[in-house]
Amino acid sequence: AQSVTQPDIHITVSEGASLELRCNYSYGATPYLFWYVQSPGQGLQLLLKYFSGDTLVQGIKGFEAEFKRSQSSFNLRKPSVHWSDAAEYFCAVAPMNYGGSQGNLIFGKGTKLSVKP
Amino acid sequence: NAGVTQTPKFQVLKTGQSMTLQCAQDMNHNSMYWYRQDPGMGLRLIYYSASEGTTDKGEVPNGYNVSRLNKREFSLRLESAAPSQTSVYFCASSAGTRSNQPQHFGDGTRLSIL
Numbered sequence A: 001a002q003s004v005t006q007p008d009i010h011i012t013v014s015e016g017a018s019l020e021l022r023c024n025y026s027y028g029a030t031p032y033l034f035w036y037v038q039s040p041g042q043g044l045q046l047l048l049k050y051f052s053g054d055t056l057v058q059g060i061k062g063f064e065a066e067f068k069r070s071q072s073s074f075n076l077r078k079p080s081v082h083w084s085d086a087a088e089y090f091c092a093v094a095p096m097n098y099g100g101s102q103g104n105l106i107f108g109k110g111t112k113l114s115v116k117p
Numbered sequence B: 001n002a003g004v005t006q007t008p009k010f011q012v013l014k015t016g017q018s019m020t021l022q023c024a025q026d027m028n029h030n031s032m033y034w035y036r037q038d039p040g041m042g043l044r045l046i047y048y049s050a051s052e053g054t055t056d057k058g059e060v061p062n063g064y065n066v067s068r069l070n071k072r073e074f075s076l077r078l079e080s081a082a083p084s085q086t087s088v089y090f091c092a093s094s095a096g097t098r099s100n101q102p103q104h105f106g107d108g109t110r111l112s113i114l
Helices: none
Strands: A003-005 A012-014 A019-021 A024-026 A030-036 A044-050 A056-058 A064-068 A073-078 A087-094 A112-117 B004-007 B008-014 B019-025 B031-038 B042-049 B067-070 B074-078 B087-094 B109-113
Touching: A003 A087, A012 A019, A024 A073, A030 A064, A030 A073, A044 A056, A044 A064, A044 A073, A064 B074, A073 A087, B004 B087, B019 B031, B019 B087, B019 B109, B031 B074, B042 B067, B042 B074, B074 B087
Parallel strands: A012 A112, B008 B109
Antiparallel strands: A003 A024, A019 A073, A030 A044, A030 A087, A056 A064, A064 A073, A087 A112, B004 B019, B019 B074, B031 B042, B031 B087, B067 B074, B087 B109
């Protein structure tokens, strides 16, 4: 069965430090890959997506993610974290060749990011 | 710049009461979705509507019904609320039915059932 794993439930980093959030997926073929961010009391906002091509994708708010097929991973990175980045981050996958609806979007359980001053 | 609007934002119900959660989008999207979010569980799909006039079950449909009222609106109904349905409910929409069209989310409805 398809699955998405975010191994870290909660991460704390100091403001200005670098960040990497891990995401691994289990799928029969390379899926579409997404990262969403959820600020407290808000809905989910799309940070970035990978469909094909360059394996390093740039997103909003200074985030980037790298797709590594050999490791079935799509880790999210940011060189220097700001206090406003404190939020919960969700990795999600969707089948690439599914011709129907998006009912097959699968979310990881999320990683909560705290930022120390 | 509304995007996806959910009403109400908060609601407290008693066990056995019924409730309809409303969702409307102004992006002319074809597809709409209802999720629930529980601590440590991520988001789980309840129902979705690929296009106006169609609805399909997601991962956790039991205890819920949906109506795609028109292209803009997609409602979620709890006929007889149970404490296990205490959750945060999110509505989302996407432009089309293909997986490469990202979903846009509302701010959620926080529902408590006593």
